Amino acid sequence: MAKNEKLVESITSMDEDFAQWYTDIVKKAGLIEYTSVKGCMVIRPYGYAIWENMQKILDARFKELGHENVCMPMFIPESLLNKEKDHVKGFAPEVAWVTHGGSEKLEERLCVRPTSETLFCEHYANIVHSYRDLPKLYNQWVSVVRWEKTTRPFLRSREFLWQEGHTIHATAEEAIAETEQMLNVYADFCEQSLAMPVIKGKKTESDKFAGAVSTYAIEALMHDGKALQAGTSHYFGDGFAKAFGITYTDQNNRIQIPHQTSWGVTTRLIGAIIMTHGDDNGLVLPPAVAPIQVVIIPVAQHKEGVLEKANELYNTLKAAGIRVKLDDSEQSPGWKYSEYEMKGVPLRIEIGPRDIEENHCVAVERHNRNKTFIPLGELVERVGERLQAVHDGMFEKALENQKRRTYCCRSIDEINKALNEKGDGFVKAMWCGDEECEAKVKELTGAGSRCMPLEQEHIDDKCVCCGKPAKALVVWGKAY
Amino acid sequence: MAKNEKLVESITSMDEDFAQWYTDIVKKAGLIEYTSVKGCMVIRPYGYAIWENMQKILDARFKELGHENVCMPMFIPESLLNKEKDHVKGFAPEVAWVTHGGSEKLEERLCVRPTSETLFCEHYANIVHSYRDLPKLYNQWVSVVRWEKTTRPFLRSREFLWQEGHTIHATAEEAIAETEQMLNVYADFCEQSLAMPVIKGKKTESDKFAGAVSTYAIEALMHDGKALQAGTSHYFGDGFAKAFGITYTDQNNRIQIPHQTSWGVTTRLIGAIIMTHGDDNGLVLPPAVAPIQVVIIPVAQHKEGVLEKANELYNTLKAAGIRVKLDDSEQSPGWKYSEYEMKGVPLRIEIGPRDIEENHCVAVERHNRNKTFIPLGELVERVGERLQAVHDGMFEKALENQKRRTYCCRSIDEINKALNEKGDGFVKAMWCGDEECEAKVKELTGAGSRCMPLEQEHIDDKCVCCGKPAKALVVWGKAY
Numbered sequence: 001m002a003k004n005e006k007l008v009e010s011i012t013s014m015d016e017d018f019a020q021w022y023t024d025i026v027k028k029a030g031l032i033e034y035t036s037v038k039g040c041m042v043i044r045p046y047g048y049a050i051w052e053n054m055q056k057i058l059d060a061r062f063k064e065l066g067h068e069n070v071c072m073p074m075f076i077p078e079s080l081l082n083k084e085k086d087h088v089k090g091f092a093p094e095v096a097w098v099t100h101g102g103s104e105k106l107e108e109r110l111c112v113r114p115t116s117e118t119l120f121c122e123h124y125a126n127i128v129h130s131y132r133d134l135p136k137l138y139n140q141w142v143s144v145v146r147w148e149k150t151t152r153p154f155l156r157s158r159e160f161l162w163q164e165g166h167t168i169h170a171t172a173e174e175a176i177a178e179t180e181q182m183l184n185v186y187a188d189f190c191e192q193s194l195a196m197p198v199i200k201g202k203k204t205e206s207d208k209f210a211g212a213v214s215t216y217a218i219e220a221l222m223h224d225g226k227a228l229q230a231g232t233s234h235y236f237g238d239g240f241a242k243a244f245g246i247t248y249t250d251q252n253n254r255i256q257i258p259h260q261t262s263w264g265v266t267t268r269l270i271g272a273i274i275m276t277h278g279d280d281n282g283l284v285l286p287p288a289v290a291p292i293q294v295v296i297i298p299v300a301q302h303k304e305g306v307l308e309k310a311n312e313l314y315n316t317l318k319a320a321g322i323r324v325k326l327d328d329s330e331q332s333p334g335w336k337y338s339e340y341e342m343k344g345v346p347l348r349i350e351i352g353p354r355d356i357e358e359n360h361c362v363a364v365e366r367h368n369r370n371k372t373f374i375p376l377g378e379l380v381e382r383v384g385e386r387l388q389a390v391h392d393g394m395f396e397k398a399l400e401n402q403k404r405r406t407y408c409c410r411s412i413d414e415i416n417k418a419l420n421e422k423g424d425g426f427v428k429a430m431w432c433g434d435e436e437c438e439a440k441v442k443e444l445t446g447a448g449s450r451c452m453p454l455e456q457e458h459i460d461d462k463c464v465c466c467g468k469p470a471k472a473l474v475v476w477g478k479a480y
Numbered sequence: 481m482a483k484n485e486k487l488v489e490s491i492t493s494m495d496e497d498f499a500q501w502y503t504d505i506v507k508k509a510g511l512i513e514y515t516s517v518k519g520c521m522v523i524r525p526y527g528y529a530i531w532e533n534m535q536k537i538l539d540a541r542f543k544e545l546g547h548e549n550v551c552m553p554m555f556i557p558e559s560l561l562n563k564e565k566d567h568v569k570g571f572a573p574e575v576a577w578v579t580h581g582g583s584e585k586l587e588e589r590l591c592v593r594p595t596s597e598t599l600f601c602e603h604y605a606n607i608v609h610s611y612r613d614l615p616k617l618y619n620q621w622v623s624v625v626r627w628e629k630t631t632r633p634f635l636r637s638r639e640f641l642w643q644e645g646h647t648i649h650a651t652a653e654e655a656i657a658e659t660e661q662m663l664n665v666y667a668d669f670c671e672q673s674l675a676m677p678v679i680k681g682k683k684t685e686s687d688k689f690a691g692a693v694s695t696y697a698i699e700a701l702m703h704d705g706k707a708l709q710a711g712t713s714h715y716f717g718d719g720f721a722k723a724f725g726i727t728y729t730d731q732n733n734r735i736q737i738p739h740q741t742s743w744g745v746t747t748r749l750i751g752a753i754i755m756t757h758g759d760d761n762g763l764v765l766p767p768a769v770a771p772i773q774v775v776i777i778p779v780a781q782h783k784e785g786v787l788e789k790a791n792e793l794y795n796t797l798k799a800a801g802i803r804v805k806l807d808d809s810e811q812s813p814g815w816k817y818s819e820y821e822m823k824g825v826p827l828r829i830e831i832g833p834r835d836i837e838e839n840h841c842v843a844v845e846r847h848n849r850n851k852t853f854i855p856l857g858e859l860v861e862r863v864g865e866r867l868q869a870v871h872d873g874m875f876e877k878a879l880e881n882q883k884r885r886t887y888c889c890r891s892i893d894e895i896n897k898a899l900n901e902k903g904d905g906f907v908k909a910m911w912c913g914d915e916e917c918e919a920k921v922k923e924l925t926g927a928g929s930r931c932m933p934l935e936q937e938h939i940d941d942k943c944v945c946c947g948k949p950a951k952a953l954v955v956w957g958k959a960y
Contacts, residue, residue: 033606035599036560037590040553042603045618048549069528073520073639074554074592074623075576080516096555097580098592101627101638102573110517112554112578112592119515123522126513138525142623143554147581158581159553 011342013280018224019152025274026153029283029343039151039158043267046343049291050270051161055141057193057288058163058265061185067137067165072119074142075110080118084243087117090210094146096158112145117211117236117262120166121244124258131170131250134258137178139165154271155228155480162266168258170248172237175259179235182263183216186231193288194269195394196220196276197402198230199426199475201451206435209262213237219450219475221402222275225424227450227477230272233263271480276398277367283344284367286394287387293323294383295340299333299352309356313349313379320380322387341366346390347383349374367394402426410460415445415476426450426477430470432463438474441465447476491822493760498704499632505754506633509763509823519631519638523747526823529771530750531641535621537673537768538643538745541665547617547645552599554622555590560598564723567597570690574626576638592625597691597716597742600646601724604738611650611730614738617658619645634751635708635960642746648738650728652717655739659715662743663696666711673768674749675874676700676756677882678710679906679955681931686915689742693717699930699955701882702755705904707930707957710752713743751960756878757847763824764847766874767867773803774863775825777816779832781808789836793829793859800860802867821846826870827863829854847874882906890940895925895956906930906957910950912943918954921945927956 011028012020026032031047043051059069075098082088095111113119120138128134141163151157165182169175183200190196198218208215212234220230238257241247250256277284287293294317298310310326317324325345327336333350340348350362360373363386370393374382405425407418415427427447431437441464442448452472463470491508492500506512511527523531539549555578562568575591593599600618608614621643631637645662649655663680670676678698688695692714700710718737721727730736757764767773774797778790790806797804805825807816813830820828830842840853843866850873854862885905887898895907907927911917921944922928932952943950 033603035553036557036602037553037555040555042553042599043551045548045550048551051551052549068525069532070525071523071528071531071623071641073515073517073522074625075517075520075639077516093582095582096578096590098576099579100577102575110576119522122516123513143551145554159555161551 011280011282014223014278021278021280022271022274023153025278025283031270032153039148041153041157043161046291047270050273050285050289051267053289053291054193054269055163058185058189059141061189062139062163062165065137065181065185067139067167070138070140071142072113072116072123072140074113076113076116076118077108077110079108080122081111083118083121084211084240087211087240091115091146094148096145096147113142114144114146115262115264116140116142116144116164117166117240118244120262121240121246121260124168124241125244125246128168128246128248128258130248134248135167135169135174135178137165137167139163152271154267154274160266160268162264165261165263167261168241168246169260170250170256170258172259175237175261176235179214179216179233179261179263182261183218183231183233186233186263186265187218190218190220190230190269191395193286194273194276195286195391195398196230196272197395197399199451199453200455201453201475203451204435204438204449204474206438207449209234211236211239213239217451219477220272220276221405221426221477222272222480223278223401224275225405225478227426227479228268228272228275229450229479230269231263231265234261236260236262277394278344281338282342284394285344285346287346287391290344290346291323292325292340292343292345293387294325294347294349295336295345296324296326296349296351297333297336297340298326298328299350299355301328303353305356306351306353310351313351313361313376316379317383320384322380322383347386349383365390365393367397408459409464411464412441412444415441415447415464419445419447424478426475428457428459428473428475429464430460430462431472431474432466432468433471434463434466434468437463437465441476445476446478448479450475450477450479491760491762494703494758501758501760502751502754503633505758505763511750511763512633519628521633521637523641526771527750530753530765530769531747533769533771534673534749535643538665538669539621541669542619542643542645545617545661545665547619547647550618550620551622552593552596552603552620554593556593556596556598557588557590559588560602561591563598563601564691564720567691567720571595571626574628576625576627593622594624594626595742595744596620596622596624596644596646597720598724600742601720601726601740604648604721605724605726608648608726608728608738610728614728615647615649615654615658617645617647619643632751634747634754640746640748642744645741645743647741648721648726649740650730650736650738652739655717655741656715659694659696659713659741659743662741663698663711663713666713666743666745667698669745670698670700670710670749671875673766674753674756675766675871675878676710676752677875677879679931679933680935681933681955683931684915684918684929684954686918687929689714691716691719693719697931699957700752700756701885701906701957702752702960703758703881704755705885705958706960707906708748708752708755708960709930710749711743711745714741716740716742757874758824761818762822764874765824765826767826767871770824770826771803772805772820772823772825773867774805774827774829775816775820776804776806776829776831777813777820778806778808779813779830779835783833785836786831786833790831793831793841793856796859797863800864802860802863827866829863845870845873847877888939889944891944892921892924895921895927895944899925899927904958906955908937908939908953908955909944910940910942911952911954912946912948913951914943914946914948917943917945921956925956926958928959930955930957930959
């Protein structure tokens with residue numbers, strides 16, 4: 001067990017240093033490796049497989065809803081980026097500029113896409129002419145670049161992977177319905193596939209996407225009480241269409257201006273999983289996206305019949321479509337337990353000579369170390385049940401944490417008291433709608449507005465800051 | 481039928497202007513759209529779906545063979561690109577340089593990856609230490625950028641999509657076996673999924689990948705008799721490992737240098753499909769990668785029962801896992817026939833009142849317009865047979881074309897005569913191994929060396945150029 005203990009020892013505990021705990025996990029679970037390109041990383045096979053599983057689930061859902069994948073260029077000419085004024089103001093300060101092709105200086109510099117609204121708009125201007133061409137429901141899976149000063153793996157990197165949906169519709173109603181639909185798709189995905197509870201809400205004016213009429217977001221609460229924006233969905237109105245000259249002829253032969261949306265989630269969701277479910281033994285992965293859902297570890301594997309039986313279990317689970325791994329390497333079972341706990345494998349199956357005698361195996365759940373004996377004849381069914389139980393248990397635990405760390409406050413003092421006494425978390429408090437109050441709450445408490453939840457509650461009549469009549473409940477928090 | 485004829489009329493015929501015919505197809509079949517970024521394009525949903533189908537097949541095959549997907553940064557610092565001398569010489573003249581992040585000038589400029597050997601090497605130097613860490617069998621699906629002067633959609637664009645496999649092995653033998661294995665994977669994919677016959681061969685020294693010990697390629701012959709390199713697989717020896725300081729400790733605790741490979745195919749394969757199978761009516765897609773495998777077109781759809789029956793066929797085929805579309809729009813059947821011929825849908829099913837009476841439907845194959853009556857009770861089975869027949873027929877036709885345009889030559893005169901009289905094609909001729917002769921053949925005939933086929937034949941004792949003893953059979957041709 002010496003090796004085992006050594007491995008566990010080598011992670012910083014969450015309470016001691018949360019940031020270091022996070023960094024330890026991304027490295028030691030084999031998710032990423034640093035490179036000589038500052039702010040960029042290698043996503044290693046185990047990390048990339050999580051993203052592939054996310055992609056598979058989301059892509060299928062997008063397509064069910066009628067979306068099609070396309071691929072835009074990675075470069076945007078400066079003049080194209082400049083076409084929508086708010087948009088360029090938001091993004092120009094943080095883009096990477098290509099100025100030379102080979103040894104020649106370019107006539108016009110190109111930025112590496114920080115997001116692709118401008119490219120989609122140029123394309124829509126080319127292909128949308130009649131009401132018959134609408135809607136276009138497009139998406140792409142690519143990487144984008146934003147020249148951030150400070151970076152952290154998955155949470156904020158100069159290049160990151162994402163999907164960006166871009167749709168264009170005949171009417172505002174349709175576009176707004178699309179924006180809301182995609183927010184719900186993201187929320188359902190977080191809850192049903194990532195076991196991560198989220199709050200759906202609308203961003204305040206000051207926190208909108210550059211160029212949007214309204215921005216919706218899902219917000220999740222991390223172990224350290226900080227909020228993480230896990231996905232966004234924007235309604236653009238007809239602002240981009242006007243800037244890019246996109247029009248269509250309606251059924252009555254009149255020229256109309258279409259309405260647009262965009263929506264995206266990124267590899268940041270991997271960071272969200274780490275900080276929602278991880279513990280001092282390492283990563284804890286939700287079964288739906290875990291690259292390995294079940295790891296089989298033979299005990300006393302040199303004894304007759306153990307490896308044969310372990311292989312039998314492996315083949316049975318694999319045939320049932322479960323992502324399973326058998327580790328029959330020479331390391332001790334104890335070392336392997338630690339290793340796959342570090343890697344966050346949701347379910348561990350132990351099988352040794354005594355288990356074989358008793359015709360069962362032992363299933364240990366990663367998130368709570370619950371032990372179950374599973375009769376070998378019921379393996380597939382019972383493993384399926386356990387994986388569902390793991391998902392449910394992880395979700396409950398995370399929801400519990402979120403509730404415990406959500407504070408209803410009626411004054412700045414109450415906010416500060418709650419955050420000081422109980423630690424960072426979501427603060428629910430009323431707001432008058434004034435941007436000055438929004439800024440002041442942040443200044444006085446450290447907690448910025450995260451969103452105005454779609455499910456509004458009435459906590460108080462007055463703004464938590466100025467005491468004037470309240471217009472909306474806002475969820476506040478310190479954010480990643 | 482006026483609309484129908486108008487649509488057909490609007491494609492340039494292949495014989496009249498091959499390049500224009502190609503451009504017409506990529507636009508009119510809805511594969512791409514141009515952008516304001518020179519040399520970059522939008523891959524539209526119909527084009528991207530072809531790539532997605534290719535990815536699905538290849539990715540599954542790579543994984544079966546033990547490869548794992550990763551994701552490297554898109555940027556390479558100039559100093560990293562410079563580490564392997566041949567490599568930088570080959571690529572530096574055609575890379576895009578990022579010089580600024582936001583408003584700040586970068587300390588070191590970064591190129592947008594033209595290929596990722598240097599990044600993989602840096603990573604391997606970090607993670608490979610012991611023989612236990614080998615092999616690493618990595619792949620990534622990304623886009624790369626090469627600053628080409630003249631560009632054509634899919635064939636040569638400044639940004640293109642590809643997969644790049646990068647593997648590292650303990651021994652030269654293992655790495656060479658990997659190189660050959662992946663060449664075979666590509667050849668099988670082209671033949672079994674794209675219905676495209678290819679020649680597997682080794683590149684001559686002058687035509688190798690920058691930094692490789694040896695480069696293998698598959699070469700396909702297009703309709704116009706030009707050769708197209710459809711995939712490459714490189715053996716690097718230990719040159720990159722030495723340049724990047726990658727070493728490992730073997731079983732006997734000795735420091736060793738590992739051996740590497742890389743291999744890739746690109747969206748160029750879509751161009752290859754167009755020019756291998758397309759005709760004057762448009763695209764012809766191989767069933768394995770066609771976004772729509774079967775289109776159902778109701779005839780006299782206003783008559784009672786027609787649309788119901790068409791929907792029934794649709795549901796039956798869809799449930800059987802066939803990618804099927806029912807076009808019940810208001811256009812005439814004739815217009816629809818042209819439209820889906822343009823889009824290259826492998827099989828068209830027509831169903832009208834008389835067919836329903838006779839309890840059959842009509843299946844028309846895109847590549848030869850063969851008509852078959854299919855009893856409705858045998859729909860799934862017979863459609864499956866037809867799709868297989870389409871694949872086989874397309875492959876035969878392409879192989880026929882390749883054979884007809886392959887010339888065995890024993891002198892420069894014979895080469896020129898064959899190319900002049902019979903048109904461009906593959907020329908099989910012997911070579912002494914001298915680079916001067918290789919260059920001279922190209923100069924005198926226009927046909928460069930494509931590869932030395934793995935299946936060598938003995939056509940003559942002497943070099944086709946200098947008459948000295950021949951060392952190898954070379955396939956020569958004009959190339960894309």
